Amino acid sequence: xxxxxxxxxxxxxxxxxxxxxxxxxxxxxxxxxxxxxxxxxxxxxxxxxxxxxxxxxxxxxxxxxxxxxxxxxxxxxxxxxxxxxxxxxxxxxxxxxxxxxxxxxxxxxxxxxxxxxxxxxxxxxxxxxxxxxx
Numbered sequence: 001x002x003x004x005x006x007x008x009x010x011x012x013x014x015x016x017x018x019x020x021x022x023x024x025x026x027x028x029x030x031x032x033x034x035x036x037x038x039x040x041x042x043x044x045x046x047x048x049x050x051x052x053x054x055x056x057x058x059x060x061x062x063x064x065x066x067x068x069x070x071x072x073x074x075x076x077x078x079x080x081x082x083x084x085x086x087x088x089x090x091x092x093x094x095x096x097x098x099x100x101x102x103x104x105x106x107x108x109x110x111x112x113x114x115x116x117x118x119x120x121x122x123x124x125x126x127x128x129x130x131x132x133x134x
Contacts, residue, residue, distance in 0.1 A: 008066070044064030063126075067081030
């Protein structure tokens with residue numbers, strides 16, 4: 001960042017623990033169109049959900065806030081942000097945890113890029129929000 005400016009991104013990282021050390025790796029996420037991935041945000045509600053037991057599950061994100069002046073929000077200056085009410089998931093079953101999947105987790109070098117899926121849930125949805133738990 002330039003001059004201490006804080007920026008948000010849509011990057012996805014994994015933390016791989018081996019013993020007492022942790023290695024962060026940026027995941028290979030495919031966003032062929034601007035609308036095919038969540039916009040950059042902070043303070044989203046995030047959970048990993050698995051209903052099958054033992055599988056990798058889905059990384060789900062809901063809401064958060066976005067805007068061009070998030071750094072100003074953090075420093076207390078004037079800001080222009082908006083809270084979000086969108087729901088997305090990454091299917092973590094796309095990562096094979098043996099062999100190449102281990103390299104994917106350790107170094108972010110995945111053979112196949114992960115793809116975000118936007119979820120449109122029927123009925124009413126919760127209002128936009130940020131900082132909520134899931």
